[in-house]
Amino acid sequence: MNILLVAGARPNFIKIAPIIDAIKTKQAQGININYKLIHTGQHYDKNLSDTFFTELNIPFPDTNLNVKSGTQAEQTAAIMVGFEKELQQHQCDLVMVVGDVTSTMACAIVAKKAGIKVAHVEAGIRSGDLNMPEEINRIVTDSLTDYFFTTSTHANNNLIQLGVTKNNIFFVGNVMIDTLLKNKHRLKKPSIWSNLDLKPNSYLVMTLHRPSNVDEKNNLKALITQIATLAENHPIIFPVHPRTKKILKGLDLNFSNLHYIDPLSYLEFNYMVKHALAVITDSGGITEETTVMNVPCITLRACTERPETCNIGTNVLVGNKTEKIEAAFTSLFSKTWKQGQIPELWDGKTAERIVNHLIAIYQLQ
Numbered sequence: 001m002n003i004l005l006v007a008g009a010r011p012n013f014i015k016i017a018p019i020i021d022a023i024k025t026k027q028a029q030g031i032n033i034n035y036k037l038i039h040t041g042q043h044y045d046k047n048l049s050d051t052f053f054t055e056l057n058i059p060f061p062d063t064n065l066n067v068k069s070g071t072q073a074e075q076t077a078a079i080m081v082g083f084e085k086e087l088q089q090h091q092c093d094l095v096m097v098v099g100d101v102t103s104t105m106a107c108a109i110v111a112k113k114a115g116i117k118v119a120h121v122e123a124g125i126r127s128g129d130l131n132m133p134e135e136i137n138r139i140v141t142d143s144l145t146d147y148f149f150t151t152s153t154h155a156n157n158n159l160i161q162l163g164v165t166k167n168n169i170f171f172v173g174n175v176m177i178d179t180l181l182k183n184k185h186r187l188k189k190p191s192i193w194s195n196l197d198l199k200p201n202s203y204l205v206m207t208l209h210r211p212s213n214v215d216e217k218n219n220l221k222a223l224i225t226q227i228a229t230l231a232e233n234h235p236i237i238f239p240v241h242p243r244t245k246k247i248l249k250g251l252d253l254n255f256s257n258l259h260y261i262d263p264l265s266y267l268e269f270n271y272m273v274k275h276a277l278a279v280i281t282d283s284g285g286i287t288e289e290t291t292v293m294n295v296p297c298i299t300l301r302a303c304t305e306r307p308e309t310c311n312i313g314t315n316v317l318v319g320n321k322t323e324k325i326e327a328a329f330t331s332l333f334s335k336t337w338k339q340g341q342i343p344e345l346w347d348g349k350t351a352e353r354i355v356n357h358l359i360a361i362y363q364l365q
Contacts, residue, residue: 001362002092003035004111007061008042008079008103010052011176011285014266015098015121017058018178018351026355031364033355038086040079040103041066055186055267056179072102072133079106087114093362094119097141098175100305105137112144121175121354123148124155127305131212134284135305147361149354152308152343172353173345176285177292181348183267190268192261196235200275204234209241210282213300213320220244221251223300223320227280228255230329236280237272239263278332287315292346296337298328314340 003023007016016037023035039061053060065082067075079102087095087110095111097104098121108118120141127135142148148164150156151174159169192198206227214220228236236258240248248260264272273279273289278296281287284306290297291313302319309315314337318324331337345353358364 001033001094001358001364003033003358004087004090004092004095005035005037006040006083006095006097006103006107007037008040008067008101008107009099012098012101012103013052013058014056014179014285015175017056018175018182019096019098019121019354020059022351022355025352026359031359033359033364036063036090036092037061038083038107039064040083040107041068042075042079042101042103052266055265056183067103075102076106079103080110083107083110084114087111087116092116094147094358096121098122100125100134100137100141102133102137105140108141108144117146118144119147119149119358120145121149122151124150124159124169125152125305126155126158127303129303132210138305147357149357151306151346154307170354170357171345172357173347173350174288174343175350175354176288177346178348178350180270180289180292183270184274186267187271187274188267189271190261190264192237192259193272196237196259198235198237198275201277202234203276204231204236204278204280205272205276206236206238206280207241207283207286208238208281208300209243210301213282214241214244214247217247217251219320220247221253224251224253224258225255226322226325228253228258230326231257232333233257234277235259237261237276239269278337287313288346290314291340292342294340296332298325298332300325308343312341312343314338 005016007013023033026033041064067078094117096119097108111118123142129135148159148169149172156169156171208214238260240260274293279290280298282300287297287309291309297315299315299317316328318328
């Protein structure tokens, strides 16, 4: 069996890494399962690229389509053209896409039109917010998918309501957590730790990149001002996303407790998260990691495609509502934050389950 694994952005590789490990384990057992790793180049950070692959022991991609940035339409079209050529040159039995980036959707479309089966890892999650490009990617991808690998029973139910055959839905858990648990003993201090003489549970980590939070300058300024003020004397470590960095210029947001830094490596960032008093974010994936590490998470979104992080985990949705943000900080500093639990099957064995299902589907010996 030959599988094309598709990744388009840094979070995709975090999800792909354990799947590659699981495939290699089966290969060592004599199972006829092979893979080729395709990087569409949707997101590329020259400063982090090589170290990212090295620190997580991810094989460098067999092919990089080097699509880079552009409008949604330009990027989607370039990915589709490049991936179609790849499929013409290299035959495969299955295309596996992960997550919800543009590459996920674009490559699923191309594979399906070429008559190739599609597997979607992280299928079925929905925010209900069609203003999010990711939500459109999820809907389109799942409308074409043959094999659905899900992170939660909630995702299962979303797919069943859409009419997906239950036999094609596989509740396997969360591959991002596979990577986190595998590397938790390898997390390392970034230079900001010693530079600011940080101590565990004494600081906050913040990430912002959603258009709803960062695109309008006055809203972004008001949001950061409120957070910096509510944090009082607690340092806020703010790895700035390239998208956000452009908008922050000229806003004159200089608070003594707000520390802008460049994006961190995976091991450094999760070290900071693990030892933080809390995380403030608008990222979906980070809410999963904070849940597993039992770190309070304040999410600056009105909805989430990962409700288990709220229902079971440590996450609270506050949107950009002043009163909700204030209430979250009150709960945090009064030490009344809810006690989270780890969702079902978020145990580090998700990739193994995925590959076992593929072996059963294709009856590999």
